[in-house]
Amino acid sequence: MLRGIIRGNIVSTRKQEALVGSKFMEVEIMENGELTGKYVIAVDSVGAGIGETVLITTGSSARLALHNTNAPCDAVIVGIVD
Amino acid sequence: MLRGIIRGNIVSTRKQEALVGSKFMEVEIMENGELTGKYVIAVDSVGAGIGETVLITTGSSARLALHNTNAPCDAVIVGIVD
């Protein structure tokens, strides 16, 4: 899993129907408490906002965090770090 | 998920039958709004064209965006960024 800080959100009006309502966040990855300059785009599942530090699950496991587990999504924000 | 700009398309006449009709696009990845010089090849599922900024889902989740979810494909364009 990855930890990172939400830097922004991405808007896509024309997209797969199963992704309608998804909030796409761009997250800067941290390792050992330091920012890496690498980014991933993840769908929020816990009500996280810009500037918050979050946990991200990637791959097919990510879909288990969504209401629609058949959505074509490979990265989901699954927790907010205290 | 990844964000990037479609740079070109790739034509393959001789391919797996389940991929017939697929439009293969080469996409340059962006992170934090900047081009990275890294590329991925993804099948289009939303009618995207060259020069458009898109969202890509990778891995087994990508197949959920295709009509044929048994196609041997690991990356699909699932949205066009506004």
Next chain:
Amino acid sequence: MLRGIIRGNIVSTRKQEALVGSKFMEVEIMENGELTGKYVIAVDSVGAGIGETVLITTGSSARLALHNTNAPCDAVIVGIVD
């Protein structure tokens, strides 16, 4: 699979319900016995603690090590290296 040393733990109060009770550890990866300066966050399944050298399984296979195999998790500590 990956080998690494547990460097710390990460606390997330607000998270996916299926992850409640999970212990998130930040692990520094080793290759060929040397530290790499790269990190991964994994859920513990074997009672490992900070400073211990562990084995990590990533991807969808990781979930097979959890009580709840539907938890949205992509990395699990599956063994402690002697």
Next chain:
Amino acid sequence: MLRGIIRGNIVSTRKQEALVGSKFMEVEIMENGELTGKYVIAVDSVGAGIGETVLITTGSSARLALHNTNAPCDAVIVGIVD
């Protein structure tokens, strides 16, 4: 998906039974039409040969291109680029 040029083949007499008959090819990856110096080993499913430019699918989706979808394989050549 990846695009690359087949550079050679790899012979393995002693292998998993489900892989008997598989043709393992070493492929140099291209990005944006340029060689990267990175390589992947993929099983051929379309009759491709050394020197040809091909499309590769990786991960669990790759197996869908094989006769035996239970073969322990994570990369398959699924098309020849024109």
Next chain:
Amino acid sequence: MLRGIIRGNIVSTRKQEALVGSKFMEVEIMENGELTGKYVIAVDSVGAGIGETVLITTGSSARLALHNTNAPCDAVIVGIVD
């Protein structure tokens, strides 16, 4: 798939029950016949030993090479290169 040379084995007494009996090998990856200095840890399924050149399958496909396909493992040695 990956090709590499087995450099050593890793012993883990305290581990997930489904991994009991697994032989964990640390393998140095080769690309285009040259050593890369990168390593992966894989479970042996073909009786390979230190110094041998092997083929490795990663991800969920790897488990198909094991007797227990529910073992939490993401990399398996599936062949010995001639």
